Amino acid sequence: MAVTFTPYLGVKMLRDVPPEQRHSHEGIYQTPLYQRLRTVVAWCVTHRKTVVAGTVGLLVISAIGMAKVVPKQFFPSSDRTEVLVSVYLPQGTSVRVTDQTVRRLEAILAPMPEVKTLSAYVGAGAPRFFISANPEPPNPAFGKLIVVAHDEAARDRIIATLEEHIRSGEFAEARIRVARLLYGPPVAWPVQFRVFGPDPVQLRAIGYRVREIMAANPHVVDAHLEWDERVPVLALRTDPDRLRLMGLTPQDVAQQLQTLLEGAPVTQLRVGNRTVELTARGALQGGRVSADTLGALEVLNRDGRKIPVAQLGTLEVRYEEPVIKRYNREPFVAVQAEVRGAQPNDVTAAVWQALAPLRAELPEGYRVAIGGSVEQSEKANLSIQKLQPLMVAAMLVFIMLQMRSFAGTFMVVATAPLGLIGAVLALLVFWQPFGFVALLGLTGLAGILMRNTLILTQQVADNFEAGMAPFEGVVEAAVQRARPVVLTALAAVLAFVPLTHDSFWGPLAYVLIGGVAVGTAITLLFVPALYALWFRIRPSAPAC
Template sequence: PDQLELRRIAHQVREVMAANPHIVDPHLEWDERAPVLHLAMDVERLRLLGLTPQDVAQQLQFHLEGTRIAQVRQDIRTVDVIARGASGGARLNAESLSMLEILTPDGRKLPASQLGRLEVRFEEPVIKRYNREPELLVQADVQGAQPNDVTAAVWASLAGVRSQLPPGYSIMISGAVEQSGKADASIQALQPLMVACMLIFIMLQMRSFTGTFVVLATAPLGLVGAVIALLLFDQPFGFVALLGLTGLAGILMRNTLILTQQVADNFEAGMGPFDGVVEAAVQRARPVVLTAIAAAFAFIPLTLDTFWGPLAYVLIGGVAVGTAITLLFVPALYALLFRLGADAQAGGPA
């Protein structure tokens, strides 16, 4: 792709982004084109002097940057020995560069100006590539809205620009939104394996499909508290918050496993079905609630972190509200599924 055409398209994208009220400081990553001094060599004259463009380039490099002539050992490192002309390292103007001496094969020294023409050209100071193609990023900050929402709005506004792109050019979403999408995709790729392993372990513990359903049914209960916490504190629902929801589901299912195990212990102790379920909720309420409170307080310092803040709010709100709902939901669901009532006789569910 032509760099000038790429810059023209980037300026159009920047204008569209600047029109969005939530976009702050849209700018191009390449900055402005910088002046560069070029020596346009006279190939015919070089041939008459017995020189090649490579010979001239090597001698200019010797004068300006230096040439490696040897290497020496310094402790465990190898250090290059650089030979450089007397003017090397100094800031030279066009006139000084034109007077740099070039040595010919017959021993004569000629100024560089006699071997070609010095030209000032404007070039890109930095050219970054993506998939080996030139890439020009248009960057900006987001203020007063979620990045995903702003990105969607800008992408819709760019429909006209995208429809008029020349062949070989494209506009893609990059930056934080792209990285968040990649992170979400990496989690989704492992989710089937994670769910399968989780089901296996829960079924080994519960040894019944109904009991497994009771445990799994509590997994989404923490979403109520998580959403409330995110809305109250104006936190984004992104990759980090998604991680928090995954951990939150595990915490609530663990509490349910503890509660159902207490129900089974009560049945073995001779309690009736209804009394066994109710008593299990009462017996496990204190340790479960205290554990939830301790976990919520433990995550409070993490709320001050910009990156991990959403995860902390998800866990604090989800654990607090989800635990309270679990203590009420599990006994009710357990009694409903196993058809337990206050007049049920002694003996556990089949």
């Protein structure tokens, strides 16, 4: 059965078109537009080495631009209307002092007309209400406020007002962090470096040096150590032999002091359908403990005699580490900061390079590692790379089944990275960052361009089977397939335009728009030139 020509799908086999219909379909490609396209493609095929070299050069420049110029990010900021206000006071601060600071912030926020709802949490973080909002662990020196604004403009005004109060020095006793929600996995601080080592004092000393180098970066704001201050504690230094003569053991003294000072559970009470522990503790005036009040406390020995604490040993003030954090069971201190005017990944890379001299002279057993957004980015990329080899293998199998030659498979795969040229151009023109979402778009872009190459190379094979000379067959294939390839690319570009205004999908949309538009144009010129270079096709070559 004869195959008819459908203009919107391209040219079928010329030998399968009835003679009476050939004149009508051949006339489509005789218009001035197609004639100019034929001239351009013929020039590219004639100067194939120049075209291939130029395309490879553009690809190299784009790769360098992606690595050096395009801003990097992990996940974009959320468009939700919540404002997160974190209050960090020095370690060892009483929860009452933390509550006073939080109430002062509430007094500023509550009268603002932009505030829709306001919640405050003292001594711990807020419950998880968003995937990227990690609840902070219990800490008397920490407070959290969740402010919900009416809209995004109101949210920005709330942030500006709070930052103005903070800059004026109203909360000099605390570190106040005002932030928005972020998409993606939780990241406590965008820029973070972990200093590992066995000695907390040495860790703190190295952390100070890391903090100074971080603070020298103009885009780093509020560089600080995650745990820094040592807190004073009252310690009772005892002699075990002396305690034994008094009829006590160190465990007896510790348990009784725990009950007197902090309290100990003695029983449980039933309140409705809940069980509540009843805790007994000693009554201290104002809840404060000093050397005099602690020395006046009395403990019971095994004979039931009361012995003042002052007779048990010597009371002294010591300074201890309130927090020692571990990562994979190894002690570390995190040096972290906020970012302004740049992307966290770019700032982290710049600071990491500046830390090179310090890292080279660290003592044995100490090292510095990257955390923050860069660490989470690497974890997210690894989740893609786990299945990527399998998908690449499956893709190559399908391409081989279609092309049935290693040369054809090579030409199809060679066009996969060409989308990077247009993607980098679009990201730079619209100054969009490249992150995890944009990486997904770049991965899908490779498939779109390889599909266009498959269509084009198949048309070349069809032209050869129809009896065309090699040079004319390659040129005419690009001309014949230009319309369906360009129209599908244009449809894809227009489909992604609405996503450019979305805060989450915006970078992906720009990558696909630039990659499809520029990549399609390059493919129509690069593939014929590569085909002619690979098979050594010249204008004067005889017909097959």
